[in-house]
Amino acid sequence: MDARLSADAVACPDCDLLQRIPALAPGGRAACVRCARSLAKQPSGPRDLPLALTVAAAIMLIVCNTLPLMELHVVGRFASTTIAGGAYEMWLQGQRITSVLVAFCAVIAPVGYVSFMLVLLIAVRLPSVPPWAGEMLRWVGHLQVWSMLEVVMLGILVALVKIAELATVDPGIGMYAFGAVILLMPAIAVNVDRREIWRRVVWMDAAR
Amino acid sequence: MDGRSAMKAPALTAARAGLVACEACHLLSRPAGAGESGFCSRCGEKLEVRRHGSIATTWALLISAAICYIPANLLPVLDTTTPQGTEGDTILGGVAFLYTSGSWPLALMVLIASVMIPLGKLVSLAYLLLSVQRGSVKSGRERTRLYRLVVIIGRWSMLDVFVDTFTVALVQLQPLMSVAPGQGVLFFAAVVVLTMLAAESFDPRLIWDCVDTREPAHG
Numbered sequence: 001m002d003a004r005l006s007a008d009a010v011a012c013p014d015c016d017l018l019q020r021i022p023a024l025a026p027g028g029r030a031a032c033v034r035c036a037r038s039l040a041k042q043p044s045g046p047r048d049l050p051l052a053l054t055v056a057a058a059i060m061l062i063v064c065n066t067l068p069l070m071e072l073h074v075v076g077r078f079a080s081t082t083i084a085g086g087a088y089e090m091w092l093q094g095q096r097i098t099s100v101l102v103a104f105c106a107v108i109a110p111v112g113y114v115s116f117m118l119v120l121l122i123a124v125r126l127p128s129v130p131p132w133a134g135e136m137l138r139w140v141g142h143l144q145v146w147s148m149l150e151v152v153m154l155g156i157l158v159a160l161v162k163i164a165e166l167a168t169v170d171p172g173i174g175m176y177a178f179g180a181v182i183l184l185m186p187a188i189a190v191n192v193d194r195r196e197i198w199r200r201v202v203w204m205d206a207a208r
Numbered sequence: 209m210d211g212r213s214a215m216k217a218p219a220l221t222a223a224r225a226g227l228v229a230c231e232a233c234h235l236l237s238r239p240a241g242a243g244e245s246g247f248c249s250r251c252g253e254k255l256e257v258r259r260h261g262s263i264a265t266t267w268a269l270l271i272s273a274a275i276c277y278i279p280a281n282l283l284p285v286l287d288t289t290t291p292q293g294t295e296g297d298t299i300l301g302g303v304a305f306l307y308t309s310g311s312w313p314l315a316l317m318v319l320i321a322s323v324m325i326p327l328g329k330l331v332s333l334a335y336l337l338l339s340v341q342r343g344s345v346k347s348g349r350e351r352t353r354l355y356r357l358v359v360i361i362g363r364w365s366m367l368d369v370f371v372d373t374f375t376v377a378l379v380q381l382q383p384l385m386s387v388a389p390g391q392g393v394l395f396f397a398a399v400v401v402l403t404m405l406a407a408e409s410f411d412p413r414l415i416w417d418c419v420d421t422r423e424p425a426h427g
Contacts, residue, residue: 011222011229015416018220035352072378086377095389098397102373134251138232155370198233205249
């Protein structure tokens, strides 16, 4: 059976309409003619940009998960926390399910997303892209949904404003690294050409 | 293919052409058998012409979320202990605290993320499900937009869970003041996760299946 019907034909994921994606100029986008869902976009940056951004995000992610995000001073007392530290405190306070959820959305999903992306983008440089790279790209899509760093950041800011009345709070180095990761994550998503990776990956069936 | 010719001709969908599109890598292939579509030969994802049991699963998740929404708003999300005693704060109480302490932009943000977005998601998904079950053919484009909006903004309702987590993590200044998470946090987190899963199990192509079968010539 020839499953490869036409290389540029797609069904819109939201309305199932069959259509052809025209050749796109760098920075160009294609949207579904019926429901306006974005179907494809052609990244305009240099070829190595996604890998460079992902390496930067990996470094910043390590920094913001190891160094304290903020320090709190009140009448001679001192407290500080990391992202994982926040989830751990919830665990200690008996809210275990919530703690696991916070750890997943704030640490595990973003770290998984960036590390899978890193391996994936290195694998794409091989002359033939192995099928497990496709498997990883699938996982990247699932992890992206649950990686909520930008929401975590806003949550921390609101918590700081609440606490600011009773204590002095100083941002730590981790906070700046955190800000950098939040800017880098969408930049990676925009610049990785998923269609190109799928086009080049060795099919699962061929590998068996 | 330009927009007008696609609108005039009967809409040719993958399902009508006897094809199934992979939800992970978007490859089009022919289903392996009549009942089972098999697996994508490129990426190995399970193939489904329409998400399996979409309407029933989405309803189940949505109703569970609606039930959790009640204790999520009634039970305190934070318990603050000072030498004067322990005081519980609900989500709306937290919004009121932010408002009275002078930061109304943040109060508005938390109000939108914790009250309006979850409520909006429950109402929107229920409307989408009912419209598909009633076989509605109107405003398919708008309903698909609404679905996409629900998927995109859904994550922001996790905001309050993170606010509570970091308030608890920082304010452990015994015996002066300490903050512990309340029972409401768990229910609130459940509302967010259940509505996100509900949005993922709803299949927006069902909206268009009604449009295609009822009005093939006008789209």
